[in-house]
Amino acid sequence: MAGYRKLGRESGHRDLMLRNLVTSLIKSGRIETTDTRAKETKRLADKMITLAKKGDLHARRQALAYMTDETVVKDLFTDIAAKYQDRNGGYTRIIKVGPRRGDAAEMVILELV
Template identity: 75%
Template sequence: MADYRKLGRPSSHRQLMLRNLTTSLLKNGRIETTVTRAKETKKFAEKMITLAKRGDLHARRQVLAFVTEEAVVKKLFDEIAPNYKERNGGYTRLVQTGPRRGDAAPMCKLELV
């Protein structure tokens, strides 16, 4: 049994989509997407923030290997991670917003706490 959701996509497309969603979340502080995508994105965003809290060079390179924009990595290490210094996990919040018009997919906002 898989420990992740396949989201109806080939693995390469799924990985890139989750990288893009994580980058957008860290860049803007909030994204609106479907509930299943948000739950998968949440895992990666929390891992990136935990790595950034370490603050060393190896952690920075690990985050750079996943996040697609260098400016976002700089923002993550300089602005976002210090805000969560005293917090052990739970850096993001899911707020359900109701069904999407068109296909009635359940939507939510994923935001940094």
């Protein structure tokens, strides 16, 4: 059994989609997406915030290698890391919104706590 969800995509497409979702979440503070995508994005976003809390050069380079926007990484390491310095995990929250009109997929809002 895989330790992640495949989300009906090939690996390259899935990886880039999740990178974009994580970048958007950290940039705007909240995104609306499907439930399964939100659960995967939450896992990766928490890892990025943990890297930012370390704050060293290696962690910054790892975050830059993963996220698609350098300005978001700068904000992550300066503002968001300081905000969560005394919190051990659980940096994001999932709020259920209801089914999507087109295909009845369960929609949620994923936001930073």
